[in-house]
Amino acid sequence: MMDTRTQPDLPQYAPDWAFFLDVDGTLLELAAHPHDVQVRPELIAALHDLHAVCDGAVALVTGRSLADLDAILMPEHLPAAGQHGLERRDGLGRVRRRAIDTTALAGAHAALAGFARTHPGMLIEDKGAVLALHYRQAGTQAQAARAFVESLAAGLGPGYKAQHGKMVAEIKPVAADKGTAIAEFVREPPFRDRTPVFIGDDVTDEDGFAYVNAVGGVSVKVGAGASAAAHRLADARAVLDFLEGYVRYRHRAAGDAVL
Secondary structure, three states, X not given: OEOHHHOOOOOOOOOXXXXXXXXXXXXXXXXXXXXXXXXXXXXXXXXXXXXXXXXOXXXXXXXXXXXXXXXXXXXXXXXXXXXXXXXXXXXXXXXXEOOOOOHHHHHHHHHHHHHHHOOOOOEEXXXXXXEEEEOHHHHHHHHHHHHHHHHHHHHOOOOEEEEEEOOEXXXXXXXXXXXXXXXXXXXXXXXXXXXXXXXXXXXXXXXXXXXXXXOOOEEEEEOOOOEOOOEEEOOHHHHHHHHHHHHHHHHHHOOOOOO
């Protein structure tokens, strides 16, 4: 992994790019509660325009469920991988979900609820096949939260694992992998035969960076911290600027008038 001080400049735009975008912390600034995120109108406009100039080769790759994603980004319904790839909407709008036995999660959910009751500031998010314990409002108890989720995941057997992100610890199926989700997209139109560009901000995005690097794509880390990503953007505002710049680049290449 490379430190922020060694990041090379961002690459020159290229016409064959296909974009894969994380959401929270990448397109949206993080909030205390996942439902409290602020979605700027200019972001919705940028995603709409990006989808158009890329002939549809834009997908969101997120830990959120597809239903939650669509609710916060309406009216846009882009191709997307939700729950770290457990559910995926392809370029034709078809939704496919991995068959996961979530029976074991019922007990884990009850245990998390009990833990949250005794640790003020903790928040449980049930995404369906993924359970998340948010501790942004209980930061001094981060170590306890992470350790508890680790122990719960270990007790569920080899089909589940713990995954840690920014002030959140998740229990997820081992099949949930952003790199695998991106690989599935690039085998299909309109993503096939394009250079994948993945932009993300968290540990949960490292599988995506690894896959994109392996196939000669462009990996971009948002914010500070060690990462396998080859490039760096400062924050969600810088990501929006980067995407808007790409839209202008494609319009100029097509000879369109650009404001």
